[in-house]
Amino acid sequence: xxxxxxxxxxxxxxxxxxxxxxxxxxxxxxxxxxxxxxxxxxxxxxxxxxxxxxxxxxxxxxxxxxxxxxxxxxxxxxxxxxxxxxxxxxxxxxxxxxxxxxxxxxxxxxxxxxxx
Amino acid sequence: xxxxxxxxxxxxxxxxxxxxxxxxxxxxxxxxxxxxxxxxxxxxxxxxxxxxxxxxxxxxxxxxxxxxxxxxxxxxxxxxxxxxxxxxxxxxxxxxxxxxxxxxxxxxxxxx
Numbered sequence: 339x340x341x342x343x344x345x346x347x348x349x350x351x352x353x354x355x356x357x358x359x360x361x362x363x364x365x366x367x368x369x370x371x372x373x374x375x376x377x378x379x380x381x382x383x384x385x386x387x388x389x390x391x392x393x394x395x396x397x398x399x400x401x402x403x404x405x406x407x408x409x410x411x412x413x414x415x416x417x418x419x420x421x422x423x424x425x426x427x428x429x430x431x432x433x434x435x436x437x438x439x440x441x442x443x444x445x446x447x448x449x450x451x452x453x454x
Numbered sequence: 455x456x457x458x459x460x461x462x463x464x465x466x467x468x469x470x471x472x473x474x475x476x477x478x479x480x481x482x483x484x485x486x487x488x489x490x491x492x493x494x495x496x497x498x499x500x501x502x503x504x505x506x507x508x509x510x511x512x513x514x515x516x517x518x519x520x521x522x523x524x525x526x527x528x529x530x531x532x533x534x535x536x537x538x539x540x541x542x543x544x545x546x547x548x549x550x551x552x553x554x555x556x557x558x559x560x561x562x563x564x565x566x
Contacts, residue, residue, distance in 0.1 A: 373554055381543060383497070383557035429497060439502040439510040440485070440549065446496045 340365045342432050344445035351420045352453050359415045359448045361430030369435040372413045377427040425452045456480040460546050460558035475531045475561045477546030486529045487547040536565045
């Protein structure tokens with residue numbers, strides 16, 4: 339079965355510091371997508387960053403970057419220069435190509451607190 | 455920026471009643487989804503919809519659930535006879551290509 343594990347239920351970071359959120363996944367597929375979504379208190383799911391498994395280069399979006407280790411099935415999110423607005427629940431998601439529907443399998447989430 | 459719109463934002467219903475959750479996906483998107491998030495738990499896939507039919511559904515999506523696209527713009531999730539355990543946040547999402555979904559802001563369903 340395809341599973342996504344986020345082992346850190348909660349993390350804290352000082353404003354302007356850097357934090358890394360962990361995600362591991364289990365799959366026998368070779369082609370898939372990985373995503374990080376942010377869920378602030380408003381509960382909306384907001385796409386932060388995505389990574390295609392066939393790309394070796396790690397994705398970056400401004401202050402957000404990933405460390406994608408395909409062999410280790412690891413997909414961590416690094417947030418640099420943390421801001422108060424980054425406080426939210428962060429979900430890692432896996433989506434296999436072969437499903438055809440591109441459904442997501444989510445992890446259980448990591449709650450990020452940003453301390454002023 | 456285009457949005458996925460969900461209504462209502464919060465619905466309270468009596469156990470055993472039927473509810474319809476409504477979504478307006480982004481107009482040029484072709485793939486539509488419903489996900490559920492029970493409070494404090496992870497987001498779970500319910501169903502995907504493409505070309506006016508269900509393309510995949512999860513084991514959660516039993517006979518009590520149905521989806522339809524009645525008029526080419528709205529995308530609805532119906533729960534026929536609600537149970538207490540149906541209380542959750544329900545998210546609609548749509549996508550154009552494999553880039554990633556756009557989620558709506560969700561409907562909080564409370565069954566009493």
